[in-house]
Amino acid sequence: MYNSGMNTLLKTRFAPSPTGLMHFGNLRTALFNYLYAMRHKGQLLLRIEDTDLSRSETHYTDSILADLKGLGIEWQEGPYYQSERQAIYDNYYEILEKKASVYPCFCTEAQLALTRKVQLASGQPPRYPGTCRQLSVEAILSKKAANIPFTLRFEVSNEQKVEFQDLIKGEQRFDTSHIGDFIIRRNDGSASFMFCNAIDDALMGVTHALRGDDHLTNTPRQILILQALALPIPQYGHFPTILGLDSRPLSKRNGSRSIQALREEGFHPLAILNYLARLGHHDTDMGLLSLETLCEHFDLSHISSAPAHYDPAQLNYWQKLAMHQSTVAECWQQFSPWVKDWVPEDKINAFVEAIQPNIVMPMEALAWAQALFGEKRVLSDDLLKVIQEAGVPFFNTAIQLLDDPTLTFSEWMKNLQHSTGCKGKSLFFPLRAALTGALHGPELIRILDLLGIENAKSRLAEAAQYAQTL
Ligand code: GLU
Numbered sequence: 001m002y003n004s005g006m007n008t009l010l011k012t013r014f015a016p017s018p019t020g021l022m023h024f025g026n027l028r029t030a031l032f033n034y035l036y037a038m039r040h041k042g043q044l045l046l047r048i049e050d051t052d053l054s055r056s057e058t059h060y061t062d063s064i065l066a067d068l069k070g071l072g073i074e075w076q077e078g079p080y081y082q083s084e085r086q087a088i089y090d091n092y093y094e095i096l097e098k099k100a101s102v103y104p105c106f107c108t109e110a111q112l113a114l115t116r117k118v119q120l121a122s123g124q125p126p127r128y129p130g131t132c133r134q135l136s137v138e139a140i141l142s143k144k145a146a147n148i149p150f151t152l153r154f155e156v157s158n159e160q161k162v163e164f165q166d167l168i169k170g171e172q173r174f175d176t177s178h179i180g181d182f183i184i185r186r187n188d189g190s191a192s193f194m195f196c197n198a199i200d201d202a203l204m205g206v207t208h209a210l211r212g213d214d215h216l217t218n219t220p221r222q223i224l225i226l227q228a229l230a231l232p233i234p235q236y237g238h239f240p241t242i243l244g245l246d247s248r249p250l251s252k253r254n255g256s257r258s259i260q261a262l263r264e265e266g267f268h269p270l271a272i273l274n275y276l277a278r279l280g281h282h283d284t285d286m287g288l289l290s291l292e293t294l295c296e297h298f299d300l301s302h303i304s305s306a307p308a309h310y311d312p313a314q315l316n317y318w319q320k321l322a323m324h325q326s327t328v329a330e331c332w333q334q335f336s337p338w339v340k341d342w343v344p345e346d347k348i349n350a351f352v353e354a355i356q357p358n359i360v361m362p363m364e365a366l367a368w369a370q371a372l373f374g375e376k377r378v379l380s381d382d383l384l385k386v387i388q389e390a391g392v393p394f395f396n397t398a399i400q401l402l403d404d405p406t407l408t409f410s411e412w413m414k415n416l417q418h419s420t421g422c423k424g425k426s427l428f429f430p431l432r433a434a435l436t437g438a439l440h441g442p443e444l445i446r447i448l449d450l451l452g453i454e455n456a457k458s459r460l461a462e463a464a465q466y467a468q469t470l
Contacts, residue, residue: 010042012208014068014075015197017049018060021258022067024310025212025242025250028276032239033210034073035277035298045204046078049197051190053083067259071269072291080204082196089191092199092229093152093184101228102184104150105132106143127180128153152185154195154225162220167208167237168303174220182221198222202231210300213238237300240280240307247309255312266334266362267315268322275318280308288321320360328352334362342369347450354446368441372450377437377459379466386439387463390430394420395464398431399457409445434463 012033016026037044046068050056065079096102105128116126133155135143143150160176184195191199201209201222216238226233244254262272270288277283277294282302289297326334331352343351355368371377379387387395397419401412417423422430429439435447435456448456 013045019055038295043076046075149187271319271322335365339369354442383433
């Protein structure tokens with residue numbers, strides 16, 4: 001059973017609707033609620049808002065839970081499923097019916113759409129005109145007897161003020177005349193978001209509801225419901241939503257991707273978390289921080305009042321930091337799904353240490369594993385040109401010098417430079433081209449070590465052959 005919040009425990013919640021995969025917007029909501037709760041030694045509750053059965057899918061719930069777990073966002077309570085709580089909502093509908101605060105509405109979607117159109121055309125904000133509010137008891141009974149579907153509307157009296165202190169946006173004031181009677185139960189009997197979200201916050205002892213400001217106009221309605229039922233009202237905080245760099249709502253078109261896709265691609269959890277913790281939330285520390293430290297730094301007063309803009313380049317910046325700060329064991333854990341069939345057991349550490357500074361995404365390890373441990377390298381025209389320019393004697397000298405076991409790597413390079421007269425790029429590029437099939441990459445000393453002398457010699461000999469035949 002949930003903790004009703006009768007004590008003073010600070011409790012936030014993450015309440016996703018499982019109608020799609022998790023994206024940056026909802027993950028940031030989860031993260032901010034988590035950080036705030038942990039910062040204040042409170043708890044995070046997880047509630048799956050799945051009353052809209054036509055749009056909710058179990059695999060989305062599974063994916064959301066996997067994302068949260070995979071990123072280390074732990075909840076202390078739940079998950080609760082609203083689809084299992086209908087009896088609780090029914091009980092509160094009954095209370096409201098008894099208080100005559102609600103009424104059945106038989107208006108069809110088409111009628112409502114038409115009214116909205118007319119209102120918008122005449123410059124008025126769309127609101128329910130109260131058509132069914134006046135229905136007589138007889139009319140209601142006869143419509144019900146005729147099995148006409150109906151929703152349940154919450155009656156909002158005009159010219160009242162709903163005020164609350166938003167934790168992020170400050171004082172908020174709404175005039176009920178602009179709200180209109182709103183639906184709290186759908187015509188299939190299920191609870192609307194507006195209703196069960198508010199009821200559950202109250203019943204579950206949620207003290208702080210932090211969410212995107214796309215919900216700001218729902219808040220006065222939810223406060224009215226809770227007031228009518230004499231239920232506790234949480235403190236609300238609405239933060240600006242995330243936009244794309246083009247200032248449009250985030251979508252595939254401006255680079256938004258699901259968290260599941262990013263995790264599958266190998267983005268490091270700390271990269272995602274550090275980026276999101278900075279997205280619309282100011283932190284002077286630009287280092288890669290642990291989740292614990294992100295909690296310590298989290299402060300609602302550091303949330304910007306302007307919308308945040310998602311920038312994939314910024315995410316890559318954090319990914320690079322996370323990759324470069326990972327331990328060898330952590331790196332191997334990320335690389336191994338891609339390269340475990342390529343890298344010999346006894347070369348794992350040396351391989352990781354060699355390539356770690358050169359890659360950002362774990363999947364890039366594959367190209368290096370293939371280049372270093374694969375049989376054949378495909379050399380592009382650019383590389384063949386470099387090899388040709390170096391010429392046969394260059395590679396033959398390199399091979400001869402490798403035969404001297406007393407030479408260290410730097411002596412080998414020095415002697416090669418001295419004997420061939422090549423230095424800088426004309427020394428490094430042909431060697432890299434021959435040994436790795438690329439002009440840039442891990443340090444040459446590490447490459448030689450990974451390849452072993454015999455293998456390196458045969459690659460250099462292969463290059464000499466190319467140089468001859470080109
Ligand atoms: N289920 C709602 C959503 O996903 C929750 C909103 C809220 O946090 O109150 O948008």
